[in-house]
Amino acid sequence: MRAIKLRNFLTLFTIMLGVLLTPTETLAVVQNLNGQSGKTQTFQNDSNLAISSSNNIHSLIWQGLLPIFRGGTGANSFTPGSLLFSNGTTISQDNSNLFWDDINNRLGIGTTEPKDYLEIVGPESGGAGIAVTSRGTFPVGLIMYNNTEERGGLGLSIGDGFFANEALSEDTVLYSYNPSGTSNLILATGDNPNARLTITGPGNIGIGTTDPNAKLDVLGTIRGDSTLFLGNSSSPGCIAMADSDGNGVTYITANDGVLTSSSTKPSFCQ
Numbered sequence: 346m347r348a349i350k351l352r353n354f355l356t357l358f359t360i361m362l363g364v365l366l367t368p369t370e371t372l373a374v375v376q377n378l379n380g381q382s383g384k385t386q387t388f389q390n391d392s393n394l395a396i397s398s399s400n401n402i403h404s405l406i407w408q409g410l411l412p413i414f415r416g417g418t419g420a421n422s423f424t425p426g427s428l429l430f431s432n433g434t435t436i437s438q439d440n441s442n443l444f445w446d447d448i449n450n451r452l453g454i455g456t457t458e459p460k461d462y463l464e465i466v467g468p469e470s471g472g473a474g475i476a477v478t479s480r481g482t483f484p485v486g487l488i489m490y491n492n493t494e495e496r497g498g499l500g501l502s503i504g505d506g507f508f509a510n511e512a513l514s515e516d517t518v519l520y521s522y523n524p525s526g527t528s529n530l531i532l533a534t535g536d537n538p539n540a541r542l543t544i545t546g547p548g549n550i551g552i553g554t555t556d557p558n559a560k561l562d563v564l565g566t567i568r569g570d571s572t573l574f575l576g577n578s579s580s581p582g583c584i585a586m587a588d589s590d591g592n593g594v595t596y597i598t599a600n601d602g603v604l605t606s607s608s609t610k611p612s613f614c615q
Contacts, residue, residue, distance in 0.1 A: 426457075521546070531555065583614035 386396040387408075397404045411417025412435070419435030426445050427438035444453040453459030455466035501519055521530035527546030534541055543551040551557030553564030576582030584597040588608075596614055597606050 529555070581613050583611060585610075585614060 385406075386398070388394045393407055393409050395406050395408050397406050410419050410421065412419050413431070418429075420437070423429065423438055424440055426447055427440055428443045428445050429436050429438055430443075431437070440457050442455055444457045444459070445451075446453065446459055449459075451459035451461060452463050453466075454464070455468075456464055501517070519530075521528045521544075529546060530544040531540050532542040533539055540555045541552070543555045543557060545551070545557060549557035549560055549562060551562045551564070554562055574582075575584065581598060581600075586595050586597065587593075588595055593608055594610070595606050595608055596610055597604060598611055598614075599605070
């Protein structure tokens with residue numbers, strides 16, 4: 346019985362001794378690299394992956410640029426402010442055409458020195474600085490809103506039948522847009538802008554006034570160097586002039602070369 350136990354113990358001891366004396370594959374690799382200071386070992390299936398050895402210290406390193414398919418960029422470095430994009434092979438930059446000013450928070454297209462939040466500099470010849478195209482059935486090429494869409498905006502469009510006036514179907518149209526109601530289109534000038542021309546939702550035009558009460562309402566002097574034509578064959582012309590004392594209106598009409606003035610409003614005067 347003791348002989349059997351002794352034989353089993355010797356068998357187990359022999360196996361353990363064999364394991365301890367026979368190095369594993371990993372230990373063999375480490376032993377082969379020990380003492381190889383300044384040596385770099387490359388892998389047969391990936392030349393970018395290598396093991397660098399300094400005495401008995403070994404480092405797993407990557408040689409060269411890390412490509413996109415490995416999660417890298419394929420580039421050495423980028424200029425500050427670069428907006429990166431893929432050229433199909435690597436991540437690239439083109440600062441002369443697309444640039445971000447991180448100090449002033451400005452985006453430049455066609456310039457590396459944008460002077461506002463967005464500056465687009467078109468080519469010196471050929472093509473426009475900016476082109477906006479509608480791809481849907483709504484004909485608007487460009488709409489600019491206030492910070493909420495409940496207030497008026499400006500639309501620029503090439504009509505295609507969307508507009509009530511079919512004559513606009515092929516024209517370039519500039520119009521006031523307000524989803525919540527009618528809005529006016531106002532042209533203003535000056536550093537502290539003053540309204541110069543107002544077109545109301547119903548279609549009245551005001552010059553010098555933002556509240557025109559007629560198809561054309563002018564606050565100021567009118568001059569011309571040609572013909573002023575009033576009326577037509579079915580609606581005679583009529584001039585209404587306020588009296589100098591401010592207490593009434595004088596109406597001036599014409600018939601066969603004869604002017605007639607009256608404080609009584611003719612029926613055909615609007």
